[in-house]
Structure formats: C-alpha cells, structure tokens
Amino acid sequence: MEQETITLQRLQAALKASDGHIDQEAQCGNNHTLDVTLQSHIPVLTFRYVHTTIPMTLIEAEIHHLWYIVIKAAKYWDAANPKQDTLVRYLLSARARGTLTRLLVTADASGHEANGGDRQEVITCSDGGMFWSDLPLLGQDLMEEWNQRFYTADYNGENSLRSNLAAFVGRLVSVGIWKGPAACALSLFRETLETPRPLVSTADAKDSGKDTIIPIKSLLLALKQMLCHSEGVIVDLSNKSIEIAASSLSPDVSGLGELAAQSGLTSPGYNPDRWCFWIKRLKELTKCEYSDVVDSAECCLDVMRSAAESIYGPLADGMPDQK
Secondary structure, eight states: OHHHHHHHHHHHHHHHHHHHHHHHHHTTGGGOOHHHHHHHHHHHHHHHHHHOOOOHHHHHHHHHHHHHHHHHHHHHSOTTOTHHHHHHHHHHHHHTTOBOOEEEEEEOTTSOEEEEEEEEEOOOOTTSOOTBTTOTTHHHHHHHHIIIIITSGGGOSTTOHHHHHHHHHHHHHHTTOOTTHHHHHHHHHIIIIISOOOSSOTTTTTOSSOOOSOOHHHHHHHHHHHHHHTTTHHHHHHHTTOOOOGGGOOHHHHSOOHHHHHTTOOOOSSOHHHHHHHHHHHHHHTTSSOHHHHHHHHHHHHHHHHHHTTOOSTTTTOOGGGO
16 A cells, blocks of 8 residues: 555656646647547556556546646637537547446455456446546546636636636537536536626726626626537526536535525526526626626527527426516
C-alpha cells in the first residue's frame, strides 16, 4: 500500500505537469487540437484498465486527467464550433464500449498480489460508475468545475468560456449523458432565473463600485447556448419530472432559488411548474431596459416554446403565456 501511495503521488505530479501543456494548447482557441489528444488517450486508458492490474487509484487519476482534457477543450472552442460535436462523439464512442472487465487480482500463499489468470471482474470506480458504460467520474468532475469556477470571474473575459462550456453541457444532455450535465443545466436555470442578481454588470450600468456578482446578462448568454444545443431534451426532463442523481448535487444546485421559492414553488429538480416559472421570468426579462438582455431572453423563450411543441404530457398544452 505504501508503494501504491508513492506511485500515485508520482503519477499525479506527472499529470499535473501534463495539465500545464493542456492549458497551453487550449489557449489556441478554435485552433487547439485537444480533440486529437482525447482520441489518442481513450484506447490507451482502455488497455491499461483491461490488460493490466494497475491499482484503481492510479486508473482513476488517469480518468480525472481525461475529463480535465474534455472540459478544457470544450471551454476554449466556440459554442458553434463543430469540434464540440466531435468531442461528444468521442465520449459516446467510449461509452459504447460497454462495461469492461479487468484481470482479477488475488493473493498468493505469501500474501502478495498475483494475477488471477484468465478470470475477469468488473471494478466500479469511486463514484459507483462502471468503465466505460457510465463514463465514470465525468459527472463528478464537471460538477466540480461548475460549482467552483463556472460562476466566478475566471469565466469572464473575451473567450466566452461560460457560453462555450454551457453549449457543451447542452450537447451532452441532448444525447442522454445526464449524470452531471443535467445537474449543471438545472444549476444554470437556478442561478439565471431564480436567484436575485443585477441585470448587467456595474460597468454596463455605469455605476461606481466594483462588480462582484455575475449579472443576468452574462448568464443568459450561457443559458441561450445551452438551450440551443440541448435539442429540446431539457423540456422533456421537466415535462416528465426526470430525477437526476442526488449524489451529484449540492443543495445549492438541486434546491429552489430565492425567487422561485417566493413564488410558491415547493418541488426542486426538474418539473413542469418550475419550467413554467422559468418561462414567466424570461417574459419579465424581455421587458427590461437593456437590449442585450431582451434579445437573449427572447431567444431562450423561442427555443423553449419550440421544444414544447413536440412533447406530450403536462407541458404539451402550451406555454403559460399561450393559455
């Protein structure tokens, strides 16, 4: 066990150094080639899981590194860049490999680990996910990025990082990769439409004082991209009150925002009543004085209305403003 710990520390140091190269490549923006990096890593990691007895702690460190590449790649490609679709395709291809098994490790007469011969076993990762069928640890790492950095100034600036990653999350939701992405999407609705915050930054409002809260204007841009790339799946989650894994959520993500609670809503998660509240809030935003906010809110409404036209269930009778 002591040797495993030392090996893990060395691997983590090497991966941290690799992260620096990943960061540097990402700075090339739409021209970066992290999709090629991801494509080459998947078969290598598959081989190490299936054909070796490398401890799972080391395998998981490499999986985390893989998702670091994915998240970094998505952040630095524009929302409309087709390479984002390529990224999703690689993830679907990995998931299509199914639940893989690995060599069974046993103990010999002296107590040392030994290869179990041809015997195979399925080893779950620390998040309960199976390799590759569950894309283990992806939801965990995506939620960590979302909770710790997505709503901070780290995502501000000219690169539209927030909108880019939101578009990627929308794409993941659209193809049924929900563990993590569905929670991120819910979080974005909550922070944009259920949480009191200024419409624009203090700079936009020509107000003195330092802007410390991400304004609705910035989050609406991200929400718009997420909705546009989710292919209407988010309305289906709400229409069917689909539950998302509670283990991947913090109360700040799953719970109702202040404005939603004040309106009388009581159920967290995805549900028809909450969807209707989001529609109502977007309608209110279309009447504000800032044209950028109005345009984004109207775009979100258009996408949500269009998506609701092709479903059956509680939201199939039309949006609140159409009744």
